[in-house]
Amino acid sequence: MARRTPALQRGLDILELFTDGRESVSAPEVVAELGLPRTTVHELLHTLSARAYLTRHPEIPGRYRPGLQLFRLGSAYTDGLDLPTLGREAAREMVEECNETSHVAVLDDRHIVYLAKVDSSHAVRMVSSLGRRLPAHCTALGKVLLAALPDEEVLRRLGQGRLEPLSADSITDPDRLVRELAGVRDSGSAVEVCEANPDVSCVSAPVRDRTGQVVAALSISVPQHRWSDERCEQLRELVRDGARRFSLRLGASGA
Structure with missing residues (x-):
């Protein structure tokens, strides 16, 4: 040495x-x-x-x-910072730690857009692709990104009417979503159980830049047959730590 x-x-x-x-x-x-x-x-x-x-x-x-x-x-x-490249690195670390699929996404008005994805080694994998858009209110990634906005801005983007569902478990009431976003801000992470896909649950945490602004979200997705309350809490802690490390690479102070 x-x-x-x-x-x-x-x-x-x-x-x-x-x-x-x-x-x-x-x-x-x-x-x-x-x-x-x-x-x-x-x-x-x-x-x-x-x-x-x-x-x-x-x-x-x-x-x-x-x-x-x-x-x-x-x-x-x-x-020299490249969000997709750093995102792939962060997602790869998540997969190495829990062997579940990991994504990085950003907010585009009322949708999320996937910037990075790393699959687990399990035979059953997530059907998702880079550049794909999904309604933010149906995903853990989206909830994290929406939670970084004031409630008034969230309602302006999503509107006051019934939200479009992706599954039977999707949140369709804007007021209910706003209440859930308050919990996301308090806990520093979001959970989505079968809201975007009836066979998949997900946890996510915010990624911040050097100004402290939320610029992306990191997630871990799990097929429902490997999901449990205990597994959820383990993955929430893991994704918060992964998002903190990702934030530090973006120059966040004490993330």
């Missing part, structure tokens, strides 16, 4: 202090939080400032803020 460079690790430790949302740091704070010698901290701060990874605070002497180079690196990372 290649040897890690202690000085570089210490410099990165200083930069990572800003990941908790703080606006600036001082040398004494770095010494106290990282347990480094004062001389070492001053040398590191000087070097990071000289390379524009930090900049001196214009109004408070002795404090340092993130510099232009960090912005440039962050912008380069953001420019």
